[in-house]
Amino acid sequence: MEEKEIKGVQEKEDAASGKIGSSLFENMQYFHDKLQVDKNFDIIYKMTLVADKNASIYFMDGFVKDTIMQKLMEYFYSITPEDLPEDSHGLSHENMPYVEVDLLDDKEEILTNILSGVLCLFIDGYSKCFAIDCRTYPMRSVQEPEKDKVLRGSRDGFVETVVFNTALIRRRIRSPKLVMEMLKAGNSSQSDIVLSYMDDRVDKKFLAELKKRIENMKVDALTMNQESLAECIYRRKWYNPFPKFKYTERPDATAASILEGKIAILIDNSPAAMILPVGIFDILEEADDFYFPPVTGTYLRVTRFCISVMTLFLTPVWLLLMQNPEWIPGSLEFIKISDPVNVPLIAQLLILEFAIDGLKLAAINTPSMLTTPLSVIAALVVGEFSVKSGWFNSETMLYMAFVAIANYTQASYELGYALKFMRLIMLVLTAIFGIYGLIAGVIISMLFIALNKTVSGKSYLYPLIPFSGRQLARRLFRVRISHYYE
Structure with missing residues (x-):
């Protein structure tokens, strides 16, 4: 031929x-x-x-x-x-x-x-x-993220280009054990997904399972970036609102998690890293805890934890005491409502719960040049005149204002809304069944946390369950960095 x-x-x-x-x-x-x-x-x-x-x-x-x-x-x-x-x-x-x-x-x-x-x-x-490969992507400057700000520490943040995000991590971890593994997902989008981990510290079994889940995904496109990927990776117990992933836009926090043996997932077009597997104690940690001395870091961590608990129990307990004023000790008589109650307290609390979310959405969509004048108008109309009109009592407004502001003491929006949903369950059950409803709401909240699992299938409450005293002390208190490797 x-x-x-x-x-x-x-x-x-x-x-x-x-x-x-x-x-x-x-x-x-x-x-x-x-x-x-x-x-x-x-x-x-x-x-x-x-x-x-x-x-x-x-x-x-x-x-x-x-x-x-x-x-x-x-x-x-x-x-x-x-x-x-x-x-x-x-x-x-x-x-x-x-x-x-x-x-x-x-x-x-x-x-x-x-x-x-x-x-x-x-x-x-x-x-x-x-x-x-001589491409260059349009991108914004590497600057501190609006959501993950710190009082002290580095001021750079992730952007929407995955190559620059991996470089920010490489800058902090100069080890040949650091692996940046590229995968793709989405029949139409062909989105770039990077798994970042330390080869000598990562759970190899979980890593293989995670790669298998991503490779076997049958999805046309990751339209919502990380949320689309998260829903494909973890399909079980979708009804449990407590987060299975930790999101951060900070390269330093991502690098610290990788050094602990966790996996960071970076997706092209997304300015945040998805950390997994994580439990409730991992999500409560913040970068500020480590940028201050141990005493200050411990104080910030304990304060954040206590305020998170208060946001969960404050309004349900207050509602229970208002339903049973004879239980209020003499030293706390001032918490009683002084003005007439025209609208049932449970209705006031539920309306304000939804109104706060409405104001959040309005603030997001408000042009920056109108933010200040509209905030003043909202404070006058919604705050003062809603009380004078008789719709709300001033005590109800006070406690809900504290809850709304206190939710921002921790950066995880997912955890904030999980606590909000548990608080709503407690409020409704307390209004209907009194003290027994509050106890039932507490039990339901504890079950949601205790029965939740990380993406790797391990306990969501580790190191509390299973118990590890050394790791629990590290999660609750800010200890010296050198102690981590002794």
Whole structure:
């Protein structure tokens, strides 16, 4: 069989197996149709010459730097036929003037690379595509996140570009044991997912199970980024509101969790890391606890824990005492309601619970230039006149204001809403059944926490259950860092 016939048979086999051929025209015809170049203005192809051979470049407008593109074009025009190696491997790894160059021959993989912003070069006679990763993403500056601010410590934060986020972690952990493993999910979105962990400290069994869950996900796109991934990873006990993941936008907190043996999941287009597995004590920890001396850090941690407990029990206990005023000791007579109660207390508390969430949503959607005047109007109208009109009593407004503000003592929104749902259950049960309803609400809340499991299937209350005195002391009190490794 002649050489041309052999080559033709090989190209047919490659086409049937999803591989590109050596004919530039056929490759361009295929990718023109798949990428719909005639319809998409931002998908650009450019014809060029590489050592007197016809070549074509495909790339996404806005993802490639002009200066890098100019340097590559100068290099392509400068190559002579004598300089061109016989195989594509020699061209990419010996002569190509760029660091990140891969050889691809799978059509679907090449399509994904082009749509991800990678510059792909096809040369006539070569059955490999040169994927040159010279992309750059539009991004905001690396600055301190609004939600995870600290009084002392570093002021950088994650952004929406996963490569920059991994670099911020690498800057803090300079160990060859740190692994950044890339996965993809979503049939349409092909979202980049990075698993970051210490190879000598991570739970290998859980890591393998987590990778298996991500690889077996059947989802079209991660439309809500981390929340979409979280719902795919952990499907059990969706009704339990207590969080199974810890979210942080701080690279220092993420690096500290990785060093403890946990896994950090970074998703492209998301400015936060998802830490797992975590329990209730992990979620209550904050970066400020470690940026201050042990005494101050312990005080901040204990204060945060006590206030979280108060937000859960304050209004249900007060409602119970208002239903049974004879239980109020003489020293606490001042907590009684002095004005007439026109609306039942349980109705007032429930209305305010929902009203606070409504005000949060309004604050999020309010333009920054109108925030101050609208806040003043809300304070006057909602605060003072709602009491004067008789809808609410001042005591009810006071306790609900404390609860609303105290929820922000810890950064986890998920934990804050979990406590809110437990508080609503307690309020309703207390209003209906009195002291027995409050006890039932406490038991229900404890069961929700105790029966909850981490993503790895371990106890949510570790190191309390199973008990580990040393680890529990570390979770409750801020000890010296050097003690961690003794």
